[in-house]
Amino acid sequence: MMTTPTPAMSMRGRLKLVSWTFFGTLGCLAVSLTFNWLAFRHQPPDALRLGLLSATVLPIVLAGPLFFYLTMKLRELSIANHRLNDLASSDSLTGCLNRRAFTSLVERQLEAGEGEMPGGALIVVDADRFKAINDRYGHDKGDEALRLIAQAIRSALRKDDAVGRLGGEEFGVYLPHAGRADAAEVAERIRASVADARFAPSGRPHDLSVSVGCVVFDGPKGFRELFTLADERLYAAKRQGRNRVELATVPALAPSISDMLATG
Secondary structure (H helix, E strand, O other): OOOOOOOOOOHHHHHHHHHHHHHHHHHHHHHHHHHHHHHHOOOOHHHHHHHHHHHHHHHHHHHHHHHHHHHHHHHHHHHHHHHHHHHHHEOOOOOOEOHHHHHHHHHHHHHHOHHHOOOEEEEEEEEOOHHHHHHHHOHHHHHHHHHHHHHHHHHOOOOOOEEEEEEOOEEEEEEEOOOHHHHHHHHHHHHHHHHHOOOOHHHOOOOOOEEEEEEEEOOOOOHHHHHHHHHHHHHHHHHOOOOOEEEEEEOOOOOOHHHHHHHO
8 A cells, every 4th residue: 555755844844853852852851950969969979970970861862862753753643634634625536625625614704704894706617518528438537527627727716716626517616805807807717717628538629618607795695695696697607508607796785774873
C-alpha cells in the first residue's frame, strides 16, 4: 500500500521544532538542577558536584531527543488531522468542496455578515446534456468531463470565491461582496471557460457546455432561499436553449417603520 509522503518542513516549522526542543530541555534541566541542589546542598562538595553533574547530563541526553521525537509526532498528527479534514470536506472526484462543506461555508458567511448588509451572489452551474456523455462514452469519460468542468469553473473565479460540487453534474459557486456587474462577469467567464475546455473522449472532440443560474443579493438572506432562486434561474437558462447565463437580483428588504423609528 502506498503512503502519502510527509510534506517538507517549512522554515517556521523548523524554528518551532528547535524552540520546543531547546526550551523543553532547558526546563527539564532547570528542574533537575534545582532538585539535585536542594537534595545535595548539605552533602560534601564532591557529592554536590556529582549530583549537579548528573542533573545536567541526564536531561540533555534524555530530554533533548524526547522533546524532538514528541514534537515530530505532534507535527505528523497535525498533518494527518488536516488531511482528514480535507477528505471530509472535499469531493473526491473534482477536488471541489462537497455539498455539505459548501453549504456550511456559505451559511457561515451569510450569518457572519447579517448585520453588515454584505451582499454577494450565489451561482448554480449544471452541465448540459451530461447523460448523453455517460451513455455514449461511459462513466469514466463522464468523470473526466466533470473534472474538466470543475477545473474550468475554478479558473474563472476570483481569489475569495468558493466552489462546491452539489451532486451529479451540478456545481455551486459563492461570490462574497459581488455586485450585479461582478456576478454577471464571473458567471459568463464560467460559461465561456467550460465551452473552451477541450474534451476529446476516444480522440473524438465533444463540446462541453453549462447552463448557469445566478442570484445577486444585497441584504440578509438564507442559503436555502438563495439556492432556490438561483436554481430557478438555472432552469430558465435550460428552457431558453442551454449554454447561457440567467441572472436575477434580490433587493434588500425595506426597513420597517419600527426599525426606522428605532434608528431615528
